[in-house]
Amino acid sequence: MIRKCLQHGYFRGEVCPECGEEGRYVLDDDREERLGRFISGALRHFPEDVGLEMDPQGWVDVDVLCDIMKKRYKWGTMERLVSLVESDVKGRYEIDGSFIRARYGHSVDVDLVSDYPENELPYLYYGVSQEEADMLLENGITPIRQCYVHLSTSLEKAMQAASIHTENPVVFEIDAAAAQDDGIDIVVVNEDIVLAKSIPSEYISIADAQE
Incomplete structure (x- = not known):
């Protein structure tokens, strides 16, 4: 379940891990799973199949993605898309202005090397x-x-x-x-x-x- 704490933003679970407040309901477990599978497929595996134009670094227009999502899921609002991204403890996705992409896990060819920092661990x-x-x-x-x-x-x-x-x-x-x-x-x-x-x-x- 995804909820939103007024003080700490979106989180997954029954209460905010930062302050213990219950927060406002955003997305239940079933819809979170369904939306997550769709976003993963669209941003990692088959963007063209759902009607997305992806740039070489894996970015797509977040408004276009949201419109496509709404056609499949009437309950698929922009807030619910953002909540899925911002509450994800594994950091699977990122939003930058009007664009969104998966950080990793792609089967489609994308260039991530030019965007992310160089590893410093030996x-x-x-x-x-x-x-x-x-x-x-x-x-x-x-x-x-x-x-x-x-x-x-x-x-x-x-x-x-x-x-x-x-x-x-x-x-x-x-x-x-x-x-x-x-x-x-x-x-x-x-x-x-x-x-x-x-x-x-x-x-x-x-x-x-x-x-």
């Missing part, structure tokens, strides 16, 4: 299944269903991400500093996720906690 992490580990250690990491490799800023985050897909994940440590020194672009999209077009094998090793 090491990053990437979780895989045991079946994938040897192949990736030898061949490097390239995107499969997405246009960027999504790296984690901590071993714990990589373990959590990989655990969604496999019961016994292996976590790689990425020598990000060396990779960037050699000209590989690695950019930060939020405090948990960092993007790269690919990571060659020479920068990959098994994280110490996994050895």
Whole structure:
């Protein structure tokens, strides 16, 4: 559920995590899920199919998106779209003036490297299944269903991400500093996720906690 606190803005849950106030109802769980699936598809996977024109950096006109959304969901107001973005603890989307885009997770080709800040962490992490580990250690990491490799800023985050897909994940440590020194672009999209077009094998090793 999404509600709005007069003091702290949109939040998810029954009470504002900042002050404990109940706030004003904006969106229930079912509509939040339906709207979230639509926005994810429109901004990450099939913008043209829903009638959106996306620029090379993944931005679309937020008013156009809202109009398309309203045709599908009569209850799909601009406020509810904004509330979905601003209350998202994973930081999936961003609004800048009259434009909106997904920060990560694209299967359509977008250029995010030129917009986001360069990574400053010396090491990053990437979780895989045991079946994938040897192949990736030898061949490097390239995107499969997405246009960027999504790296984690901590071993714990990589373990959590990989655990969604496999019961016994292996976590790689990425020598990000060396990779960037050699000209590989690695950019930060939020405090948990960092993007790269690919990571060659020479920068990959098994994280110490996994050895």
